Amino acid sequence: MEKETHQNIESIIEAGKMNELRKLLIGLSHEELERLQKLLNDPHEFSNEISSLLPYAIRKMVERGEISVDSLLPFVEESMHKSIQKNPQKLADILFPVMGPAIRKAVSEDLKRMIASINASLESGFSFRSLKWRLQAFTSRRSYAEIVMANSYLYHISNVFLIHKDSGILLHEASAPESKALEADLIASMLTAIRDFVQDSFSNAEKGTLDEIQFGSLKILIEQGPYAVLAVVAEGQPPADYRVTLMETIEAIHFNLGLELEKFDGDTEYFKLADKFLQQCLIKQKKEKKQKAPYQLIFLLLLLIAGVGYFVLINYENKANFKRFITELEATPGYHISSSRMSFNKIYLKGLVDPLAEPVEEIMKRFQKIEPGTLQASFEGYLSTEPEILQRRAGLLLSPPEGVEMKIENNRLIISGTAAADWEQNLELKIAAIAGITGFDISGLNKKITDLQWIIPSIERHRFLFDINVVKLDSLQQIQFDSLVQAAVFLDAYNQLYSRNMAIYVRSYTNRNGNVAANERVATARAEGFITLLENAGVKKALLKSQVLFAEDLRETVSLRTVHFSVFDNKPISR
Amino acid sequence: MIKKKIAMLGAFAVGKTSLVQQYVHSIFSDKYQTTIGVKIDQKQITVADQDITLMLWDLYGDDDFMKMKPTYLIGASGYILVADGTRSETIEVALQLQEMAAATTNNAPFLLIINKSDLSETWEIAPETILRMQQKGWIVLLTSAKKNLMVEEAFQKLASLMLNPY
Numbered sequence: 235m236e237k238e239t240h241q242n243i244e245s246i247i248e249a250g251k252m253n254e255l256r257k258l259l260i261g262l263s264h265e266e267l268e269r270l271q272k273l274l275n276d277p278h279e280f281s282n283e284i285s286s287l288l289p290y291a292i293r294k295m296v297e298r299g300e301i302s303v304d305s306l307l308p309f310v311e312e313s314m315h316k317s318i319q320k321n322p323q324k325l326a327d328i329l330f331p332v333m334g335p336a337i338r339k340a341v342s343e344d345l346k347r348m349i350a351s352i353n354a355s356l357e358s359g360f361s362f363r364s365l366k367w368r369l370q371a372f373t374s375r376r377s378y379a380e381i382v383m384a385n386s387y388l389y390h391i392s393n394v395f396l397i398h399k400d401s402g403i404l405l406h407e408a409s410a411p412e413s414k415a416l417e418a419d420l421i422a423s424m425l426t427a428i429r430d431f432v433q434d435s436f437s438n439a440e441k442g443t444l445d446e447i448q449f450g451s452l453k454i455l456i457e458q459g460p461y462a463v464l465a466v467v468a469e470g471q472p473p474a475d476y477r478v479t480l481m482e483t484i485e486a487i488h489f490n491l492g493l494e495l496e497k498f499d500g501d502t503e504y505f506k507l508a509d510k511f512l513q514q515c516l517i518k519q520k521k522e523k524k525q526k527a528p529y530q531l532i533f534l535l536l537l538l539i540a541g542v543g544y545f546v547l548i549n550y551e552n553k554a555n556f557k558r559f560i561t562e563l564e565a566t567p568g569y570h571i572s573s574s575r576m577s578f579n580k581i582y583l584k585g586l587v588d589p590l591a592e593p594v595e596e597i598m599k600r601f602q603k604i605e606p607g608t609l610q611a612s613f614e615g616y617l618s619t620e621p622e623i624l625q626r627r628a629g630l631l632l633s634p635p636e637g638v639e640m641k642i643e644n645n646r647l648i649i650s651g652t653a654a655a656d657w658e659q660n661l662e663l664k665i666a667a668i669a670g671i672t673g674f675d676i677s678g679l680n681k682k683i684t685d686l687q688w689i690i691p692s693i694e695r696h697r698f699l700f701d702i703n704v705v706k707l708d709s710l711q712q713i714q715f716d717s718l719v720q721a722a723v724f725l726d727a728y729n730q731l732y733s734r735n736m737a738i739y740v741r742s743y744t745n746r747n748g749n750v751a752a753n754e755r756v757a758t759a760r761a762e763g764f765i766t767l768l769e770n771a772g773v774k775k776a777l778l779k780s781q782v783l784f785a786e787d788l789r790e791t792v793s794l795r796t797v798h799f800s801v802f803d804n805k806p807i808s809r
Numbered sequence: 810m811i812k813k814k815i816a817m818l819g820a821f822a823v824g825k826t827s828l829v830q831q832y833v834h835s836i837f838s839d840k841y842q843t844t845i846g847v848k849i850d851q852k853q854i855t856v857a858d859q860d861i862t863l864m865l866w867d868l869y870g871d872d873d874f875m876k877m878k879p880t881y882l883i884g885a886s887g888y889i890l891v892a893d894g895t896r897s898e899t900i901e902v903a904l905q906l907q908e909m910a911a912a913t914t915n916n917a918p919f920l921l922i923i924n925k926s927d928l929s930e931t932w933e934i935a936p937e938t939i940l941r942m943q944q945k946g947w948i949v950l951l952t953s954a955k956k957n958l959m960v961e962e963a964f965q966k967l968a969s970l971m972l973n974p975y
């Protein structure tokens with residue numbers, strides 16, 4: 235039995251050896267061999283391999299009472315330390331996804347709550363901007379107040395926590411007036427738990443201390459002191475030197491409350507004294523001021539450019555307008571511009587103007603850009619000889635009736651058309667009185683024969699005074715005579731036109747002094763002589779009749795040697 | 810205002826989280842959701858006319874005590890060791906954890922809670938075991954997070970121990 239057993243054992247051993255050998259010869263791959271080799275040569279790798287077995291082995295030993303936990307602890311602690319040092323990320327990867335969100339939730343929910351409390355004050359104001367933020371809040375599912383905070387401030391420190399370093403107990407807290415942290419104690423503990431976790435995971439480096447945690451736009455800045463930690467909740471990016479503020483604050487707190495911190499046993503009463511230090515960490519920077527300034531500047535600049543541009547344009551336009559106005563003025567009949575200039579939107583003019591020229595105000599009306607008040611003109615009157623003005627002047631002085639045309643050619647007045655004969659009376663004299671007209675031509679003017687109204691007076695108004703026994707016209711009388719002849723020709727034309735038999739008494743006067751018969755003879759001869767003159771001038775004989783009148787028979791006094799005329803209806807034409 | 814940090818230690822699934830939830834929020838769930846890392850709650854109580862805020866650090870449980878890092882225990886003014894009355898090995902874990910905790914907390918006051926006292930059929934802890942620990946000077950309490958038995962008393966007891974260690 236014993237032998238059998240022995241044999242059995244031996245065969246097992248044998249088999250084991252063979253097995254081993256076989257494994258060595260054929261079973262073991264090259265890589266496995268290399269791994270074993272490396273394991274034996276590299277103590278680091280070797281310890282690694284063993285460390286995975288060690289916990290089990292130690293556990294067994296402890297169970298059997300072979301070693302005590304006390305003796306093991308330093309070693310365990312060190313090996314844990316090493317293991318974490320070696321690959322802290324692995325642990326972090328496992329824990330952080332769970333811890334991170336939990337802490338984030340606690341912090342952000344708390345912030346949400348405190349922000350909600352200021353909602354009321356913020357929501358009272360309404361503007362386009364607030365509407366935009368409301369939309370943002372609606373679309374991003376963040377609370378309106380959060381959006382307001384994020385948008386209003388470049389950065390904004392809402393809470394400052396002074397935390398006991400070891401226990402994570404909140405010693406004191408300060409919050410911005412518009413915010414209120416309800417669960418600051420929890421946040422402080424959670425932050426400490428995170429820090430512990432990070433420190434456990436990255437214990438190798440001193441700089442492995444956690445000094446910043448970011449959740450979206452929220453940021454928690456942590457400043458470590460020997461006994462206490464300062465943690466601030468920031469929205470946005472605080473200025474770079476804010477770290478220095480935090481450092482100075484935690485230093486000041488340690489300086490002032492060092493003993494209390496060292497001996498801290500849960501009583502937070504003393505740390506109310508730290509309030510003034512925490513308050514100075516509550517800073518914020520309004521966004522608008524910083525951001526709006528350049529916009530305002532740009533806007534002002536644009537306004538300035540636009541203003542200058544407008545001024546330049548207006549000035550240019552004014553100048554161009556002014557030039558056109560002057561050109562127009564110079565081209566206008568009756569104006570003679572001697573000097574013109576424009577300054578500060580005012581126009582100064584000097585020159586001569588004909589009274590009949592178009593008023594300067596009327597010309598200005600055609601230039602809308604020139605205000606009526608902008609003109610300072612000093613004009614002197616003069617008589618223009620420009621055709622338009624001459625024509626206007628002739629028109630004013632002669633007031634031609636309808637049907638009469640007047641034009642100026644080389645300063646001569648050309649009149650044509652048909653006019654009543656009375657308008658034509660003394661026309662030549664009137665024309666001679668028009669300044670600037672050097673001659674005239676009225677050959678194109680036809681007389682209108684209408685009735686006797688104008689013919690009779692134009693005959694009867696003539697008076698001729700002669701010397702005794704002489705019937706002879708001097709040069710002056712000749713003009714009168716021509717006019718009379720013309721009137722007589724009209725009377726003849728009238729007779730023919732209306733089948734009348736109007737005639738002219740050529741009257742000569744005498745008195746009954748002395749030889750009445752002789753007197754009468756002389757007077758008759760004078761009348762007859764005058765008729766001969768008229769006949770010679772082309773007046774029909776049938777139109778003329780001599781008549782002698784005695785002064786004593788007349789009511790008015792007449793000069794005895796004069797010849798007068800009187801139109802009378804001779805007789806009806808018999809058919 | 811007095812504030813104290815208290816840590817909950819013990820093997821996994823012994824009921825650490827359940828005890829804290831019952832104590833702080835008066836809720837209990839049969840569903841087991843293991844704690845990863847640490848879960849922190851707070852509770853305000855009055856002990857001997859003294860207002861105290863307890864910061865309760867509910868740590869993850871692990872039978873492999875080597876993985877248990879002492880960092881979370883630093884600064885704790887007291888701690889509660891929790892064991893599961895239906896699993897005797899959790900007492901062992903509690904014992905081991907106590908040694909580490911004592912060192913880390915500089916011998917802070919603590920109690921041992923043997924939880925799930927409502928499960929009498931599957932109870933595994935012999936009275937002698939409890940007696941042995943009490944003889945070491947430990948305070949041992951039987952609790953039920955589910956039935957809310959002795960839960961508040963346990964925390965109250967620890968709080969008074971912390972305020973008055975002697």
Ligand SMILES: Nc1nc2c(ncn2[C@@H]2O[C@H](COP(=O)(O)OP(=O)(O)OP(=O)(O)O)[C@@H](O)[C@H]2O)c(=O)[nH]1
Pocket residue numbers: 819820821822823824825826827828838839840841842843844845868869870871924925926927928952953954955956
């Ligand atoms: N019957 C009974 N069940 C309990 C009691 N306390 C806890 N449980 C149950 O035990 C399980 C574990 O409870 P937890 O509170 O999550 O245990 P834990 O110690 O926090 O576990 P870890 O976080 O994983 O370490 C859950 O299913 C609980 O419902 C109790 O007093 N009585």
Ligand SMILES: [Mg+2]
Pocket residue numbers: 825826827842843844867868869870
């Ligand atoms: Mg738990």
